[in-house]
Amino acid sequence: MTSALFLLLVVLLVVYAFEYINGFHDTANAIATVVSTKVLTPRQALLLAAGMNLVGAFFGQAVAKTIHSGIVDDKVVAVTTLTVFCAMLAGIIWNLLTWWFGMPSSSTHALVGGLIGASLGASSGNWQVLIWSRVKIDKVTGKESMEGIYHKVVVPMITSPLLGLVVGFLFMGFLFWLIRNWRPHKVNTVFGRLQIVSAGYMGFGHGMADAQKTMGVIMLTLFAATQAGELDGLPEWLNFLRITDKSASIPIWIVMTCAFTMAAGTYAGGWRIIKTLGHKMVKMKPVHGFAAETTAATILATTGYMGMPVSTTHTITTSIMGVGAAKRWSSMRWPLIESIVWAWVMTIPATALLGYVFHRLITLAQ
Numbered sequence: 601m602t603s604a605l606f607l608l609l610v611v612l613l614v615v616y617a618f619e620y621i622n623g624f625h626d627t628a629n630a631i632a633t634v635v636s637t638k639v640l641t642p643r644q645a646l647l648l649a650a651g652m653n654l655v656g657a658f659f660g661q662a663v664a665k666t667i668h669s670g671i672v673d674d675k676v677v678a679v680t681t682l683t684v685f686c687a688m689l690a691g692i693i694w695n696l697l698t699w700w701f702g703m704p705s706s707s708t709h710a711l712v713g714g715l716i717g718a719s720l721g722a723s724s725g726n727w728q729v730l731i732w733s734r735v736k737i738d739k740v741t742g743k744e745s746m747e748g749i750y751h752k753v754v755v756p757m758i759t760s761p762l763l764g765l766v767v768g769f770l771f772m773g774f775l776f777w778l779i780r781n782w783r784p785h786k787v788n789t790v791f792g793r794l795q796i797v798s799a800g801y802m803g804f805g806h807g808m809a810d811a812q813k814t815m816g817v818i819m820l821t822l823f824a825a826t827q828a829g830e831l832d833g834l835p836e837w838l839n840f841l842r843i844t845d846k847s848a849s850i851p852i853w854i855v856m857t858c859a860f861t862m863a864a865g866t867y868a869g870g871w872r873i874i875k876t877l878g879h880k881m882v883k884m885k886p887v888h889g890f891a892a893e894t895t896a897a898t899i900l901a902t903t904g905y906m907g908m909p910v911s912t913t914h915t916i917t918t919s920i921m922g923v924g925a926a927k928r929w930s931s932m933r934w935p936l937i938e939s940i941v942w943a944w945v946m947t948i949p950a951t952a953l954l955g956y957v958f959h960r961l962i963t964l965a966q
Contacts, residue, residue, distance in 0.1 A: 604681075604825070604828075604830035605830060605831070605834070607681050607682070607685075607830075608681050608821070608822075608825050608830055608831070608841075610685070611681045611682075611684050611685045611688070611821055612818065612821065614685055614688045614689065614692070615684065615688050615814060615817050615818055615821065616814075616857070616858075616861050617688075617692060618688045618691050618692050618695075618711070618814065618817075619811070619814040619858055619861040619862050619865065620861050620862070620864060620865035620868075621692055621695050621696065621699075621707075621865060622695065622707040622810055622813075622814070622862060622865060623650075623653065623810075623861070623862040623863065623864065623865025623866035623867075623868070624699075624865040624866070624868045631645035631646060631648070631649045631799060631803075633795070633799070633884055633888070633889035633892050633893055633916075633920065634648075634795055634796070634798075634799040634889055634893070636883075636884055636889070637792070637795060637884055637885055637886045637888070637889045639792045639795045639796060639799075639886055639889070640796065640799070645799065646866065646867050647867065648796070648799055648800055648803060649799070649802075649803040649806070649866050649867075650803075650863040650864070650866045650867040651800075651803070651863070652800045652801075652802075652803030652804040652806075652807060653803050653804075653806055653807035653811070653859070653862050653863045653866045654807060654859050654860065654862075654863040655804055655807060656803065656804040656805060656806065656807025656808035656809075656811070657807040657808065657811035657812070657855065657858060657859030657862060657863075658855060658859060659804075659808050659904075660808060660812065660904055660905060661812060661815070661849060661850050662812075662904065662905065662906065662907030663809065663812035663813060663816065663904055663907055663908070663909050664812040664813065664815040664816035664819065664850055665816065665847070665907060666747065666752045666816065666907045666908070666909055667711070667712075667715075667812075667813050667815075667816025667817060667820070667909060668816035668817065668819040668820035668823070668846055669820075669846045669847065670731060670736075670747040670748060670752055670907075671712065671715060671716070671719075671730070671731055671748075671749055671752075671753070672715060672716075672719045672729060672730065672731065673728070673729055673730070673731050674824075676723060676726060676728050676729040677719070677722050677723040677726065677729050678722075678824065678827065678828065679719065679722070679820055679824045680722065680824050680828060681821055681824060681825055681828075681830065682718075682722070682959065682962060682963075683715075683718045683719055683721075683722045683824070683959065684715075684718070684817060684820060684821045684824070685718075686714070686717075686718035686721065686955050686958040686959040686962065687711070687714035687715040687717070687718040687719075687817075687955050688711075688714065688817070689714070689954070689955075689958055690710070690713065690714035690717060690718070690951040690952075690954035690955040690958060691707070691710040691711045691713075691714040691951055693954060694710045694713075694714075694947065694950055694951045694954065695707055695710055698943055698947075703939065703940060703943040705913060705943045705944060705947050706911035706912075706913045706914055706944060706947050707810060707813075707911075707912075707913070708809075708810065708813060708909050708910065708911045708912070708913075709753075709757065709911055709944075709947040709948045709951070710947055710951045711813055711814075711817070711909075711951075712749075712753055712909065712948060712951075713947060713948035713949065713950065713951030713952040713955065714951040714952070714954065714955040715817075715955065716730060716749075716948070716952045716955065717951060717952030717953055717954060717955025717956035717957075717959070718955035718956065718958065718959045719955075720952070720955075720956050721955065721956040721957070721958070721959025721960045721963070722959055730749060731747065731748040731749060732748050732749055732750050733746065733747075733748040733749075733750045733751060734746070734747060734748050735747075752907065752908055752909060753909065755908075756903055756908040756909070756910045756911075757910075757911070757914070760899055760903060760908075760910045760911065760914055760915050760918075761911075761914045761915065761917075761918040761944075762918070763899050763915075763918075764895060764896055764899060764914070764915045764916070764917070764918030764919040764921070764922060765918040765919070765921055765922040765925075766922060767895045767898075767899070767919070767922065768891060768892055768895040768896075768918065768919035768920070768921065768922025768923045768926070769922035769923070769925055769926045770922075770926075771891050771894065771895050771922075771923075772888065772891045772922065772923045772926035772927065773926050775887055775890075775891055776926065779887065787885075787886075787887055788885065788886055788887075791885075791886035791887040791889075791890045792886040794886070794890050795886045795889045795890045795893065798889070798890045798893035798894045798897065799889075799893055801893065801894065801897040802893040802896060802897040802900075802916065803866075804897065804901075805896065805897035805898075805899075805900030805901050805904070805912070806866075806900065806912050807859070807862060807863070808900065808901060808904045809900045809903070809904045809909075809910060809912050810862065810912055811858045811859055811862045812858075812904070812909075813909055814858050814861075814862070815850050815854050815855060815858045816850075818854050818858070819843055819846060819850060819854065820846070822841055822842070822843040823843040823844075823845075823846050825841075826841075826842045826843050826844055840853060884920075884923070884924075888923045888924070888927060891919075891923045892916065892919040892920045892922075892923045893916070893919075895919040895922070895923075896912075896915045896916040896919040899915050899919075900912060900915055911944075913944075914944060917940060921937065
């Protein structure tokens with residue numbers, strides 16, 4: 601085995617480790633509300649979330665294509681397996697750090713920030729390596745669309761939390777009006793059943809949004825290795841590792857391995873963050889959980905279809921905030937929310953710095 605092939609296998613292992621930790625770290629996004637309302641036991645909720653994560657990962661590839669071709673311009677500097685390794689390492693460290701402190705930060709932005717920083721390290725600080733904004737023309741349909749960090753990362757980073765907050769508030773207000781004459785027992789019974797559906801829907805949205813991101817990274821890694829000749833001389837049975845066209849559909853083996861890895865991570869559960877989202881921010885009943893999950897899952901499904909790598913964490917957290925604010929403004933624990941928001945703000949700069957430093961250090965050590 602050549603050293604280049606060995607490095608590639610190590611990088612792929614790190615990418616899958618990130619996917620597993622992503623599922624582990626973001627479990628709370630899918631099950632925190634349904635556990636806190638006691639509609640399902642933690643293990644029942646984990647099983648539901650893992651299963652729906654698995655299903656959601658097979659729907660759509662637009663987000664994956666944004667990750668592997670819409671953030672870094674490989675015409676400025678070639679993306680290498682080292683670049684991906686440093687990006688993933690930065691994302692893993694940030695995810696584990698925020699998990700330890702129980703902060704629901706964004707795995708999506710950790711990945712994007714790491715990729716930005718590692719690419720800047722590979723280009724010696726040349727900012728032109730980053731695709732900020734440009735027009736993309738579909739080779740098949742000829743339709744024009746906008747891509748780049750501004751359109752696919754920055755805009756969704758601002759709009760999706762706002763949508764979660766506003767839509768969650770309005771949807772909860774509508775539900776309050778709908779059930780205004782219902783007895784409490786009927787409300788809890790009906791929405792207890794409905795929340796099982798909404799929790800599954802949330803798990804589906806999480807799988808659809810987050811599993812695709814790692815698929816994009818694997819495509820980027822294998823394309824870079826193929827272009828650099830690192831896969832030359834491979835046995836014929838390993839030819840499936842060669843990716844010669846980044847715009848091609850994601851191979852089924854990548855889809856399946858990413859789907860199962862994320863599902864396994866989700867089933868492992870990240871209890872620290874589950875406690876933060878499900879118990880510490882606002883006290884919820886089944887109707888509140890149903891409203892928050894339905895709001896967040898709908899936003900994720902819509903943005904996933906549009907190819908926007910939206911943060912599942914931001915979306916569900918702000919949906920919970922919107923629902924809590926509709927319930928009673930004073931019921932929200934604002935000091936905790938302020939800490940969460942600061943973790944969000946710091947994610948991309950922190951992981952970009954880590955990715956840059958890792959790449960420069962490894963390059964200097966070679």
